[in-house]
Amino acid sequence: MSVHDEQNSDGGRGDKRRGDERRGDERRGDEQRSDERRGDKRRGDERRSDERRSDERRGDERRGDERRGDGKHSQHFDEVEAARHFPSEEEWLDLPAPDLGSEPASSPESSAEAATPEATSFADRVMRAREEEQALDAQLADLHQALPNDLLQQFTAPTPSKSFVEDTVATVMNDRRNRWQQMLSRYVAPEPSPVFVSRTLTALRRGEAQDGAQQDDHTQTAAAGRQAGPNSAPHSPRAQLPYTPLTGKRSNWPVFGLIAAAAAAILWLQLTDAAPAPLELRLADQASPAVAYGNATSPMAAILARVAHDEEPFSVFDAPADGLWLVSTTGDLR
Amino acid sequence: MTEITTELVLKAQGGDEDANRAIVEGLHRPVIATIFRFLGPGYRREVEDLAQEVFLKVFRAIDKFDPSRAKFTTWVYTFVRNHCFDVLKKRRLKTTSMHAVGPDETDRDFADRRELQPTEATENTELGRRIGEALATLGEDQRMVFILREYESLDYREIASITGVNEGTVKSRLFRAKESLRKQLAPYLEAGA
Numbered sequence: 001m002s003v004h005d006e007q008n009s010d011g012g013r014g015d016k017r018r019g020d021e022r023r024g025d026e027r028r029g030d031e032q033r034s035d036e037r038r039g040d041k042r043r044g045d046e047r048r049s050d051e052r053r054s055d056e057r058r059g060d061e062r063r064g065d066e067r068r069g070d071g072k073h074s075q076h077f078d079e080v081e082a083a084r085h086f087p088s089e090e091e092w093l094d095l096p097a098p099d100l101g102s103e104p105a106s107s108p109e110s111s112a113e114a115a116t117p118e119a120t121s122f123a124d125r126v127m128r129a130r131e132e133e134q135a136l137d138a139q140l141a142d143l144h145q146a147l148p149n150d151l152l153q154q155f156t157a158p159t160p161s162k163s164f165v166e167d168t169v170a171t172v173m174n175d176r177r178n179r180w181q182q183m184l185s186r187y188v189a190p191e192p193s194p195v196f197v198s199r200t201l202t203a204l205r206r207g208e209a210q211d212g213a214q215q216d217d218h219t220q221t222a223a224a225g226r227q228a229g230p231n232s233a234p235h236s237p238r239a240q241l242p243y244t245p246l247t248g249k250r251s252n253w254p255v256f257g258l259i260a261a262a263a264a265a266i267l268w269l270q271l272t273d274a275a276p277a278p279l280e281l282r283l284a285d286q287a288s289p290a291v292a293y294g295n296a297t298s299p300m301a302a303i304l305a306r307v308a309h310d311e312e313p314f315s316v317f318d319a320p321a322d323g324l325w326l327v328s329t330t331g332d333l334r
Numbered sequence: 335m336t337e338i339t340t341e342l343v344l345k346a347q348g349g350d351e352d353a354n355r356a357i358v359e360g361l362h363r364p365v366i367a368t369i370f371r372f373l374g375p376g377y378r379r380e381v382e383d384l385a386q387e388v389f390l391k392v393f394r395a396i397d398k399f400d401p402s403r404a405k406f407t408t409w410v411y412t413f414v415r416n417h418c419f420d421v422l423k424k425r426r427l428k429t430t431s432m433h434a435v436g437p438d439e440t441d442r443d444f445a446d447r448r449e450l451q452p453t454e455a456t457e458n459t460e461l462g463r464r465i466g467e468a469l470a471t472l473g474e475d476q477r478m479v480f481i482l483r484e485y486e487s488l489d490y491r492e493i494a495s496i497t498g499v500n501e502g503t504v505k506s507r508l509f510r511a512k513e514s515l516r517k518q519l520a521p522y523l524e525a526g527a
Contacts, residue, residue, distance in 0.1 A: 136505050143512035146523065152484050155465035156458055157367035158378060160385075164362055168386050169355045172393045176349060179394075 340401045347396050358389055361407065364486055365389070365414055371481050372418045374470050375463070388417050408492045415478055415496055422474060461522050468518040476511035483508055 087095060338360055345353035366385045370378065377384070391413050399409055458466065469477055478497060482488045483504075490501045497504065516523070 133502065133505075136502075136509060140505060140509055140512070143509065143516060146516050147484075147512055147519070149484065151461070151519075151523075152465060154459055154462040155371065155469070156462060157363075157370040158381065160362055160366050161382060164366075164382055164385075165355065165358050168358050168362070168389050169351065171386060172354055172358075172390060173351055175390055176393065 338406045340406075343396070343399065343401055343406050346393070347399070354393065357392075361410055362389075365410070368411070368414050368481055368486060369418060371466070371469065371485060372477060373421065375458075375466055377421075384417065384421065388413050391417065404495065405492070408488070408495055411482065411486070411488070411492075411496045415482075418478070419474060464519065464522060465515075468515050471518065472511050472514060476507045476514070479504055479507045480511040480515075 338357060342353050342356055346357055362385060365388055366381055369384050369388070370381045373381070373384075388410075392410055395413075399406065469480070472480065475497070479493055482493045482496065483490075488496070490504050493504045494501045499507075
């Protein structure tokens with residue numbers, strides 16, 4: 001018999017006994033039962049939070065008393081000290097009820113003698129919650145009889161395939177191996193290939209030999225040196241490519257010259273316009289506004305100038321745009 | 335079912351292949367059965383793949399398992415439960431736009447509608463198929479509690495540990511699940527009686 005079967009049989013006997021006791025007088029409606037259960041669950045949560053708050057308050061009060069009485073404000077919380085101050089089994093029954101805010105706090109003398117309203121209501125809540133739990137157990141027992149296990153087992157699960165275990169174990173081991181490799185690869189540097197090593201050594205040796213020499217025929221010299229080298233790779237595709245060995249200092253003047261030319265070109269393009277403005281616009285920009293109307297082709301300019309002068313006799317006519325249309329012969333400037 | 339001892343688990347934590355095989359051998363039937371019953375016959379083809387994913391997750395996290403704090407089977411069932419819920423969540427994200435939410439369907443998983451459709455031939459009898467359909471109408475939380483209690487024979491404390499709620503809530507969900515199933519299967523229960 002497995003552990004689970006033992007547990008089920010024990011729970012079943014307990015449920016049956018409780019069901020026999022309660023069945024006669026606890027046939028309530030489903031809705032009423034569920035409502036009460038919900039309310040009691042809420043009250044149970046409130047009860048648990050109240051107990052937690054009172055415990056915390058008791059701990060705070062104890063620590064505050066220690067601090068005030070001893071004056072050791074910097075004393076760290078000591079678990080041994082806290083355990084030492086926990087009330088003994090003889091004392092805890094006489095402990096005063098905690099102050100729960102709105103509810104009246106009982107005095108140490110009366111708490112042991114008479115049941116206070118808060119204690120009665122608390123006890124009632126606990127007993128009601130217990131009764132609800134027992135009722136729920138009874139209902140579950142009833143439903144267990146209505147839905148027996150042999151009926152539910154008619155909904156069978158598929159038989160696993162024969163290779164499932166082996167496939168799964170292989171997948172698990174591969175996954176474990178891959179994860180280890182990924183972890184290790186972060187800390188292991190890759191080994192350089194032999195080709196890379198030989199090419200690097202050859203280049204270093206060649207660079208030392210040609211240091212300070214003239215660069216007349218770099219391609220032939222480099223190819224001859226590469227082919228004749230003991231560590232060269234004759235079949236390497238890169239050996240067939242012509243290349244100029246980089247010996248000595250490279251001159252940076254061509255680069256600077258290109259950069260300067262590009263900057264000059266950009267500056268010139270910015271400063272010069274792509275297309276010249278129309279003649280009228282150019283004349284309008286250059287001509288003084290005061291004589292702009294003198295170049296007009298109609299008497300309208302003089303009239304408008306007079307009107308402007310009458311309206312503002314002391315204003316200085318300095319807006320060149322006012323004279324543009326006066327200068328224009330067609331009325332619109334292109 | 336092979337008993338999963340603490341020594342076996344410690345060997346598996348060390349990467350022992352035989353210990354891994356013994357654990358898979360001992361737990362693959364209940365894992366597959368739980369996944370199948372929770373997700374429904376519509377997932378018949380994928381149930382072994384899903385079970386393999388569960389075992390992968392178990393063995394990836396097996397180093398963190400503390401034998402002194404929980405039973406190994408309870409710990410594995412937690413992975414089963416979480417993986418089933420993840421599958422449903424992913425399917426729901428794909429099908430949410432396709433199904434309208436009715437006023438009485440707040441507690442139903444829309445992806446389970448596929449189980450109500452005609453499925454290929456299974457090993458189940460007519461009553462078995464009807465039980466599967468009735469299970470699919472339950473809410474996810476109620477369904478999981480019902481399967482763990484009635485099919486896997488776990489006690490309330492273990493189920494509470496797996497689902498992350500207290501024992502009172504477990505009993506309440508189980509009661510609602512059984513009540514709903516009893517109403518749906520009433521014709522079959524009367525015929526059987």
